[in-house]
Amino acid sequence: MPKHRQDNSEIEEPTLEEPSLEEDVRGLFSSTRAAFDSEIEYQKARAALALRLALRIAALGALALALVFFLLMALIMGSLLGLAALLGPWGAMGVVVGLLLLITLWSVVTVKRSVSRLTALFSGSEPDA
DSSP, X not given: OOOOOXXXXXXXXXXXXXXXXHHHHHHXXXXXXXXXXXXXXHHHHHHHHHHHHHHHHHHHHHHHHHHHHHHHHHXXXXXXXXXXXXXXXXXXXXXXXXHHHHHHHHHHXXXXXXXXXXXXXXHSSOOOO
C-alpha cells in the first residue's frame, strides 16, 4: 500500500504572478499590431479582387459595345440594300440617313432633359417636367 504524506509543508504551490503593466502594454500593442496587419492584408486582398472584377467588367463591356456597333452597322447596311431595290440607291440612303438623324435628335433631346433634371436635383430647384 502506498504511503501518503500528511505533511503538506514540502509541496510548493505554484504562485500566480500577475503580469506587470509593462507586459500588459506590450501584449496589447502586439495584439493590436497583429490585428492591424491582418486587416491591412484583408483589405489588400479585397482591393485586388475588386480590381480584377472591374477589369473583367470593363473588358466584357467593351466587347459588348463593339458587338452592338457592328450589329448596328449590319442593320444599316441591310436596310440600305433592302430599300435600294424599292427606292433606288439614293432614296434608300435618304431614308436611312433621315431615320438616323431622327434617332440622333431624339437622343440629344433626351440627354439634354436628363442633364437639366440632374442639375436641378443638385441645385435644389424643382425641375421642369
